[in-house]
Amino acid sequence: MAEFRMPSLGADMDAGVLVEWLVKPGDKVSRGDIVAVVETQKGAIDVEIFDDGFVQEIVVPVGVEVPVDTILAILGDTPPAAGASTVPAKAATPASSEAKAVGSSQPAQRDTHEAAPAPSTAESSQTSTAEASAGPAPEPPPHEVEAPAPEATAAAPAPPPAAAPTSPKEQVMASDASAAPTEQGAPGDAPTAPKERVAPPTAAPAPLSRSDGLPLASPRARRLAADRGIDLATIRGTGPHGSITGDDVERAPAAATTPTTATTPKPRRRRMSEKGAAAMREAIAAAMARSKREIPHYYLSHTVDLTAALDWLKATNRARPVSERLLPAVLPLRAIARALADFPELNGTYEDGRYRPSAPVHLGFAIALRGGGLIAPAIKDAAGLDLTALMVRVRDLVARARSGGLRSSELQMPTITVTSLGDRGVDAVTGVIYPPQVAIVGVGTPVLRPWVVDGELTIRTLAVLTLAADHRVSDGHRGALFLAAVDRLLQEPEAL
Amino acid sequence: MSTQDATAIEKVVIDTLVEIAPDIDPAELEPGVDLRQDLDIDSMDFLNFIIRLHERFAIEIPEEDYPRLSTVDGCVDYIRAKQPA
Numbered sequence: 001m002a003e004f005r006m007p008s009l010g011a012d013m014d015a016g017v018l019v020e021w022l023v024k025p026g027d028k029v030s031r032g033d034i035v036a037v038v039e040t041q042k043g044a045i046d047v048e049i050f051d052d053g054f055v056q057e058i059v060v061p062v063g064v065e066v067p068v069d070t071i072l073a074i075l076g077d078t079p080p081a082a083g084a085s086t087v088p089a090k091a092a093t094p095a096s097s098e099a100k101a102v103g104s105s106q107p108a109q110r111d112t113h114e115a116a117p118a119p120s121t122a123e124s125s126q127t128s129t130a131e132a133s134a135g136p137a138p139e140p141p142p143h144e145v146e147a148p149a150p151e152a153t154a155a156a157p158a159p160p161p162a163a164a165p166t167s168p169k170e171q172v173m174a175s176d177a178s179a180a181p182t183e184q185g186a187p188g189d190a191p192t193a194p195k196e197r198v199a200p201p202t203a204a205p206a207p208l209s210r211s212d213g214l215p216l217a218s219p220r221a222r223r224l225a226a227d228r229g230i231d232l233a234t235i236r237g238t239g240p241h242g243s244i245t246g247d248d249v250e251r252a253p254a255a256a257t258t259p260t261t262a263t264t265p266k267p268r269r270r271r272m273s274e275k276g277a278a279a280m281r282e283a284i285a286a287a288m289a290r291s292k293r294e295i296p297h298y299y300l301s302h303t304v305d306l307t308a309a310l311d312w313l314k315a316t317n318r319a320r321p322v323s324e325r326l327l328p329a330v331l332p333l334r335a336i337a338r339a340l341a342d343f344p345e346l347n348g349t350y351e352d353g354r355y356r357p358s359a360p361v362h363l364g365f366a367i368a369l370r371g372g373g374l375i376a377p378a379i380k381d382a383a384g385l386d387l388t389a390l391m392v393r394v395r396d397l398v399a400r401a402r403s404g405g406l407r408s409s410e411l412q413m414p415t416i417t418v419t420s421l422g423d424r425g426v427d428a429v430t431g432v433i434y435p436p437q438v439a440i441v442g443v444g445t446p447v448l449r450p451w452v453v454d455g456e457l458t459i460r461t462l463a464v465l466t467l468a469a470d471h472r473v474s475d476g477h478r479g480a481l482f483l484a485a486v487d488r489l490l491q492e493p494e495a496l
Numbered sequence: 497m498s499t500q501d502a503t504a505i506e507k508v509v510i511d512t513l514v515e516i517a518p519d520i521d522p523a524e525l526e527p528g529v530d531l532r533q534d535l536d537i538d539s540m541d542f543l544n545f546i547i548r549l550h551e552r553f554a555i556e557i558p559e560e561d562y563p564r565l566s567t568v569d570g571c572v573d574y575i576r577a578k579q580p581a
Contacts, residue, residue, distance in 0.1 A: 317559050322550045325559065327539050370519050370536065395547075398540045403518055423539050424532070 002051040002075040006060075008068040009040055009411040010434075012286040016040045017065040018072065026079050027055045034407065036072065041283040042375055043276070047408040049075075056080045280373040291435050295350075296471040299430055302483040304490055305453075306331075306446050307460045312493035329420045330391045332443045332465070334496045335489035336418055337361045337382040337390075343482045345474040346467075347416045349436040355473045360384075364414030364434065365394060367401040375401050376417050376434060377410035387496055421445045428464035438470035439479075441486075502572050505553075509571045512548045516541045527569045555579065 006016055016038040023035045034046040035055075053075035060072045291297075309331045317325045340347045340361050348357035363382035367375055377400075379385070379393050400406050417434050420443040427447070431440035444464035451460040465486060469479050489496060510522045513531070520535060531537045537545065546565065550557050555578040557565070565571050 314559070322543075322557055323547050325543065327543060329539070368538075370517060395540060395544055399516075399544055402541075403515070 001056070001077075002053060003071045004035065004049055004051070004073040004075060006038070006066050006068050006070045006072055007047060007408045007412060009038075009042060009045060009408055010283070010287065012283040012290075013040055013042075013068060015065050015067045016045075018060050018062050019044060020062060021058060021073075023055050023058075023073075025055050025057060028079075029053060029055060029075065032409075038408070041279040042411065043406070044404060045406055045408050045411065051075055053077055054079045277372050280369075284374060287434060288432050291433050295433050295435060295438075297433060297468045298471045298476050298479065299466065299468050300476060300479050300483060301428055301430075301464055301466040302480075302487060303462050304465050304487045305451060305460050306463050306490060309490045309493040310446065310461050324388055324391070326387055326391050327394075328446060329422065329443070330387055330394060331490060331493060331496060332420065332441075332463075332486065333363065333365070333379075333382065333394065333418060334385075334387050334390055335486045336416075336441055337363055337385075338489055338496075339482060339485040340416065341383060342485065343474075343478060345478060346439040346469055346482060348438060348473075349415065350438050350470060350473060351436045355438065358415040360415070362413040362415045364417035364437070365397060366417055366419035367398055370402060375406070375411075376414060376419075377401060377406050378413035378415075380410070380413060416441070418443065428466055430466060431468040433468055433470060438473045440468050442466035442468075502576060505572045505575050506568065508552055509549065509568055509575070512545060512552065513537075513568070515548070516545045525568065528567050530566055531568070532566060549575065553579065 006018075009016070017040075018036060019039045020037040021035070022037070023029055023033075029035055029049050030052050031048075031050055033049050035049045036047045038045050038047050054077070056074040056076040057080070058073050060066055060070065066072070306328070310328060313326055313328060313331065320326070344357040345355075347361055348355060350356075360381045361383040362378040362380055364376040364378050367377070369375060377397055379390065379397060382390060382393075385393060397406075397410070414434070414437060416437055417431075417440045419429055419431055419440060421429055423445060425445040428444040429442035431442050433440050442465070444466070446461045446463040448459055449462045451458055451462060453460065465483050467479050467483055506527075510525060513525075513535075514520055514522060517535060517537060529535065531545075532542060542562070546557050546562070549555070549565075549571065553575050555575060557574075557578075561574065564574050
C-alpha cells in the first residue's frame with residue numbers, strides 16, 4: 001500500500017485545491033503519471049505520482065482544499081476488490097498535523113482537513129469564501145455533496161499513458177524538430193470568456209477563479225476544447241466550483257461548437273487576475289522573507305568575456321534548423337550545470353539544520369511571467385543534457401510556465417537556480433536564494449564593452465556572472481572557484 | 497499555403513503571437529508595433545514564435561532575417577515573399 005499525498009510545491013506552499021482527478025479506483029498507475037490537477041498560488045499544476053500500483057481509493061474529492069501532505073489517494077499492489085468504495089472513513093485522517101502551520105492556517109483549512117473527504121455544504125463554502133465572487137444564480141446543491149467521491153471518480157477520465165504530453169503545446173515543444181505543424185486552432189488559442197462567465201453550477205463550493213482569470217477548467221478540458229475548436233465559455237462545468245472537466249467538453253461538443261465557428265473566436269486573454277497576482281506575490285514574499293531571515297548569503301561577481309561563445313553560437317545557428325537553434329542563455333546554463341559536478345556544496349538543499357548535496361543537477365530556471373510574478377521550475381538532470389537538448393527543455397519550460405502545464409515534480413525538484421537577465425536586461429543581478437536551495441547564479445545581459453586582451457584594448461561582449469550562496473554550506477573561496485570554472489567552460493563553446 | 501493572401505497570413509501570424517503571449521489583445525494590436533520592444537516578447541518567446549511560423553508556413557527563417565520579423569506587418573511581408581508564387 002502506498003499513499004499519494006498533497007505535494008509541497010515549494011517552501012511557500014501550505015495547501016492546495018484538488019481541481020481534477022485523472023484516475024479512478026481500479027486504475028493502474030505508474031511512477032511519473034499525472035494523476036491529478038491541483039490549484040496553487042502558482043497556478044494549476046499537474047501532479048505526478050511517485051509509485052506504481054493500482055488506485056484503491058480516492059480519499060479527497062475534487063473541489064476541496066487540503067493542507068500539504070494530506071493523503072489524497074491510496075494505492076495498492078493489486079486492483080481493489082469489487083465494490084471497494086472511495087472515501088472510507090478511516091482514510092479521512094490526513095497526516096497533516098505537521099502541515100505547515102505557517103501563519104496562514106486559516107480555519108477554513110482546518111475545517112476542510114477535519115471534514116475531509118466529505119465536506120458539508122457549509123464547510124466547503126467556508127473553505128473558499130475568500131475566493132467567492134459574484135456569479136450567476138447558483139443552482140440547488142447537488143447530492144454529490146453527500147457522496148462526492150463517486151461523482152468525482154465517475155467524471156475521471158482514463159489515466160494518461162506515462163509519456164503522454166500534458167498539453168498540445170507541450171507536445172509540439174517536446175517533439176520539436178519532427179513536430180507536425182500545429183493546427184491553427186490548436187493549443188493556446190482556445191477562446192474563452194471573461195472571468196465573470198465562470199458559472200458555478202452548484203451552491204456548495206464557491207467558485208474558484210484561476211489566477212489568470214480564465215474559466216476554471218482542467219488541462220484535459222482545455223486540450224479537448226482546443227482540439228475541437230470549442231469555446232470553453234459555452235460549456236457549463238459540472239466539476240467542483242463550476243470548473244469544466246474533460247467530460248463536460250466531450251459531452252457538449254455539437255451545441256457548443258456552433259456559435260464559435262460562426263463568429264471569430266475571441267482570443268484567450270491570460271493576464272493574471274488581481275487575486276492571482278496577489279497570491280503569487282504572497283508566495284514570493286513568503287519564500288524570499290524566509291530566505292533573507294534564515295540564509296546567510298554571500299555574494300560574488302565575475303565579468304566573463306562571451307565573445308568566443310557568441311561567435312560560435314552565431315556560426316552554429318546558421319547550420320541549424322530553426323527548431324534546434326540556440327539562444328545565448330543556454331550556453332551559461334550548460335556551463336553552470338557542468339561546473340557544478342565539482343562543487344557539491346552549491347547544488348543541494350539545506351533543511352532541518354542539515355545540508356544534503358544532490359548528485360543530479362536539477363537546474364531551476366527563473367522565468368518572469370507576463371503580467372507579473374516569477375516561477376523557477378527545474379530542468380531535470382541538466383548536467384546530462386547537451387546544448388540542443390537543454391535548449392529544447394528551456395523553451396518547453398518557458399512556454400509551459402507562461403501558458404500552463406507545469407508539473408509538480410518540476411516545482412519540487414530544483415537543487416540550484418539560475419536567473420538569466422536575457423538580452424534586454426541589465427548588467428548584473430544580486431540573487432536571493434530560493435530555500436531550501438543553497439545557491440543562485442545570475443547571468444547578466446551581454447553587452448559590448450572595452451576590454452583588455454593580451455595587453456590590447458579591444459571591444460568584447462561581456463556579461464557579469466554572479467553567485468549568491470549559503471554561507472552555512474560553502475565559503476567565498478569555493479564560490480569564486482566555481483565562477484572561474486564556469487568562465488573557463490564558456491571560453492571553449494565548441495566543447496560545451 | 498501558397499495562395500494565401502495577406503489577410504489569411506496575418507490571421508495566422510496574430511494567432512501564433514497570441515499563443516505565445518496570451519495576454520495580447522489582437523484587437524489592440526497595431527500592425528506596425530514592435531513585437532519585442534512594445535509587446536515585451538523576450539528572446540525565448542520570439543524563438544518559439546519563429547519556430548511556429550516556420551512550422552505553419554513551411555518556410556526557412558535564418559537568424560539574420562529576424563529583424564524583418566519584428567512587426568506583424570513585417571512577418572506578413574516576409575512570409576509572402578518566402579512562399580512559392
